[in-house]
Amino acid sequence: MSGVTTTPLTAAAALFDLDGTLIDSEPRSQELWRRLFAAHDIALAPALLASFGGRRGADVIAEHLHRFGPGLTPDDLRADLRRLDEETGLPEVRLKRGARILLTRLRDAGIPTALVTSGGLTYATHHLTRLGIDHFTTLVTADDVTHGKPDPEGYLLACRRLGVDPRQALVFEDSTAGIQAARASGAACIAVGDPGPAAAAETLAVVHDLADTPEIRPAVGTAHQDVAKAGSLPRDTTEN
Structure with missing residues (x-):
């Protein structure tokens, strides 16, 4: 995310989509x-x-x-x-750039994390286990919700499980449906990859390498207001 200030963000929790955000699937x-x-x-x-x-x-x-x-x-x-899915010649699923680095930083900072995926529990745990990702406090999958993205149900459920106000949460998403779900929940959102101009306009910033995400500090008091101030940062949609 070149050309963006390093002003830290604050959040009570960080919520992550899986496909296209944490894994290149x-x-x-x-x-x-x-x-x-x-x-x-x-x-x-x-x-x-x-x-x-x-x-x-x-x-x-x-x-x-x-x-x-x-x-x-x-x-x-x-x-x-x-x-x-058992046929040959399918693209391999890999971890997105910077994912492990960012998740480790959040854990070290004491910020709880949740996975909110449109995939099922078996699918999510298979890829998390295979890639060695064990950072999440809770997982919300397609099996846990009645309405999938762009409905905010999954993100609202994750916040309830974590005991945080959605307005103090920071979501990482790559798709239009996911960004719409995050914003409908009241959370701030960082886009991963290239979600398109309209969807990107609803986010704080766009990153192509999760390690380039600005520092995120634990929220104290009106954390969402602090995150919103960082939303005025210029968005960079160029490839690294």
Whole structure:
């Protein structure tokens, strides 16, 4: 995040999305969706594929179930996705740049963290374990909420579990749906990667390497007001 002041931020908790924010899984996820739709001879426009980002798979399937023809159920399509996930040639899932560094800094600063993902618990714990990430106080997954992102339910639940006011929380998100969920919860948000101009405008800043996030200090008193002041910092959307 070049060209941005190093003025520290304050937060009572840091909440993280998983896919596209902490792990580089979007290429694999998009390829799975492409293969699923192609297996049923359904055209999938790039813009429509991009709109799946940050959302629960169950919500995407429910929204497009009618396109797969009669006789197919959501369980059928989820089974297809699991089968496709075992095929060869899929992009590898890796940890995003700077993720381990930032999570360690937050732990050292005594700031509680939560994961709020649109994936299921099995999916989330598989990747966290495989990548050696054990920093989170609580995990909120698709299995814990009735309404997925862009609904704020997941972020509100995480804040309740952590015992913090959502207005004192700082969220890290990469997708439009996720950023909308974070902002609807009342939390401030830092965008990771390139969420697009409209979504980025709703965030404090855009980072491409999580290690470049400004220092985050534990909130004391009206922490959200302090974070909001940092929101006037210029956003950098260039690649590092």
